[in-house]
Amino acid sequence: MIIGAGPRGTGLLERLAANAAELLPADRPLHIHLADPYPPGGGRIWRYEQSPLLRMNSMAEDVTMFTDESSTIEGPVRPGPSLAEWARHTEEFEPYEPIADPAVREELRTLAPTDFPTRRAQSAYLAWVFRRAVADLPEHVTVTVHRDTARSVTGPADGPQLVQLTDGVLVADQVVLALGHLGSAPDPRHDALAAFAARHGRFHLPPAFSSDVDLSGIAPGEQLVLRGFGLAFVDLVALLTEGRGGRFEQTAEGLVYHPSGREPVIHVGSRRGVPYHSKTGYRLQGPPAPLPRYFDATAVDALLAGHGPLELRRDVWPLMAKDIGFGYYHELFHAHPERTALPWAEFLAGYDRWDWYSPELTRLVGTAVPDPADRLDFEALDHPLAGLRLDDAEQLQQHLRDYITTDADRRADLSYSADLGAFLALLSLFAQLPRVMESGRLTARSVAAELDEWWFGFFSFLASGPPGFRLRQLLALSEAGVVRFLGADLRVEADEATGTFLATSPTVPGHTVRATALIEGYLPKHVLDRTDDPVLRRLHRAGEIVEEVVDDATHTHRSGLLTVSPADGRIIDPTLGDVPHPRRTALGPHTNGRAYAAFSRPRTDSPAFRQNDATARALLRALAGRRAAESIVAAAR
Structure with missing residues (x-):
């Protein structure tokens, strides 16, 4: 069974x-x-x-339920269509059954391989x-x-x-x-805020699956703090805006949001203070990188053959990072050679020789890739607001709009297809990472803080973000005043005197937002x-x-x-x-x-x-x- x-x-x-x-x-x-x-x-x-507003965060051509020639399995490989291939020819794949919903039928009929389907289409x-x-x-x-x-x-x-x-x-x-x-059941760390909300008649939602939640308790115009900037945030914002009758319009000046008047004012912040990076909407422009190159079976064999405990960041991540970098620079050198200063073979010889954190590799990349915007910097990616201190909340709104615009533009620009090379290399890591996780060699602290907390969070931030159009919508919602940015390292406290939630961030010292509703906007663990x-x-x-x-x-x-x-x-x-x-x-x-x-x-x-x-x-x-x-x-x- x-x-x-x-x-x-x-x-x-x-x-x-x-x-x-x-x-x-x-x-x-x-x-x-x-x-x-x-x-x-x-x-x-x-x-x-579920709501037709909810979408996948993968392109239709990137979703399959079937094994293929890459599958290293003992059993027989039985190929089958990806979502995109099935959508184009649903009547040709047995056993065929007509799709009852005309909206889903039309979506499948017109679905492009690089579209991000609704969850109903995936269903x-x-x-x-x-x-x-x-x-x-x-x-x-x-x-x-x-x-x-x-x-x-x-x-x-x-x-x-x-x-x-x-x-x-x-x-x-x-x-x-x-x-x-x-x-x-909600984590006990949410108990105090939940009890506070109950005492004062406020709205509080612990982590939940977005398609299951009841948001009717949030009033139009209510000040809402939404803690979390990942995929749950994207879904919740769609339900609280378009789901309440608002609409987006594409104009000559860009995307504009027309509120219905039923939306709350959504104040959003998180640990990083920025949304997940959007998915790319294009394919590689150069040949695929032969992955893995550094974090392969031989390298993992060597790691596991040693003695003593392992730490993910110290022992494993340098190999993982080097493979991500290989995927990134392979695409940059092959698809955009005009932005590089060395032949690929010469660069690769040095890249093979030096460790990821070595000064020699840093110098090699600096020489071979003249524009800093073309260099892969994991620390800057992981902590985009680190050290940033702004004078007032309006400066933060503009800073985040600029950041989001840059990210959305870059992920839609074929000249930055190296980002897709890095994404594909990220996926390739999971060929060997399970062996490390299952080896029992990682220290307990490393499993807790580096594997379960940092690595999976970092992976999601870089590789599991929303479609690019969601970031364009977020910009329009910000311009309309429906969404307000709070900053990094968000802190939420309860004020018994006023019965409100207080949200603060060191990104704007001294600035406090008072709200009467709080959503923990991330998926439940x-x-x-x-x-x-x-x-x-x-x-x-x-x-x-x-x-x-x-x-x-x-x-x-x-x-x-x-x-x-x-x-x-x-x-x-x-x-x-x-x-x-x-x-x-x-x-x-x-x-x-x-x-x-x-x-x-x-x-x-x-x-x-x-x-x-x-x-x-x-x-x-x-x-x-x-x-x-x-x-x-x-x-x-």
Whole structure:
């Protein structure tokens, strides 16, 4: 049984279909149950029933659910269309099913490969992928979908598992928790502000999934502090502006926002104080860089062969950074040689020789790349407002408009395609990074502060930003006075005397914004002991699952993630002596596999696809070895 029929459950089903002919004899019938209260394919996050204003932050050609020639998997590669390829020829891909919504039909009909689709369009693609996965199963494998919520999983390690649904109990030989992105009870650090809001009748929203929130409690014209500048911020602003009847108009002077009068005044700030960098809207102009070059299997072998603990920033990041730089400069030298002062071969010889932080490499780049704007500077990217102190809030508004304009212009300008080279190199790091994460060699402090906090945040800031048009919209909203910028290192406090939230930032010393509404505008982090999933909650209370804890002599890090076996996702069960449970598996972002996106960019050897394949093969081998004539694999939400 698979609990969860969203992208991860669907991807696992596709791999079960691909591997069944090899690993499951035709005389061993298999019945797969999937349980999810939301439609299969999209699941909760990618369901059709959400605002048409919400979009993906990936271009249509960069989204696939299928393995390809780059996939390093044990099972068979089964290519399939990307979202862009499927959208162009939906009627030609079996099993075909007409799309009911005319707006989605029209969007798919006119979707360009470099467009950023609505989430509704992605929902339609995922629904088709699910239908194809079911159709690809051999005749002796059947599927039943339960539009229901799994409540609990019980049963002995050496016997059938009982899966309690709302309307009955299913008996399964194997259970997979493909639960997707999960929420948790609010972090206790939000309790004081939540209690303050309740006492004074103010609006307070802890981290939440944007498509699920109720924003009706925010009044027109109300002063709102929105803490967070990432993708959740982008969605929330769309819902609070266009979602309330405002509209954008393209004029000769640029994009203009016409308020409806129902919007709040949105004051936004964060740790960095700037929005995520927008996605590029173009393709490479030169040949693809042969990645990886420095952070490859051989380099990771050497790291892991050493003795003593590893630190991500000290030991691993220099290799990662050098590969990102290689992707960046490879594109700059090949696509824009007029902005370089050395032949590529000469530059590469020096680049190969010197370490990332060496003064020799700094001098080489300074010589070879005359314009500082063409040099890759991670510190400046990571801390764009560091040390900036302005006299008043209006100076900050103009400074941020200039910063956002520069970023949006650069990400739309083919002459800066080296940025895309860096982005592709960033993605390539995930071919080897899981080995480092799973090695147990990183110190607990490094896992906490450098891996889970800094690295994934930095990656999202550089590589998981919104489409460029969202930054143009943000500029228009700023010009209209609907959005106001607060600065970096945002601090929010409660003022009992006035019943208001006070927002301050060192970027504008002495400036304070008073607000009557506060939104923590970032996605919730799943924490096992506060999970909102009933299956995990009951297993945790029973002591049959355990949170990942990384500790050493100097630090203890509780990640909040479910501990599983890295090889195949088997759940580690403390009641069995902290060994993998033979009948329970979990995949996805709630596990310490730190699974990356369930769908991926084509030809990038997606780690999630590798996980799906390994898990599918382990499940099929276990099921093929059973003595019973029938077996059930349950796929859970």
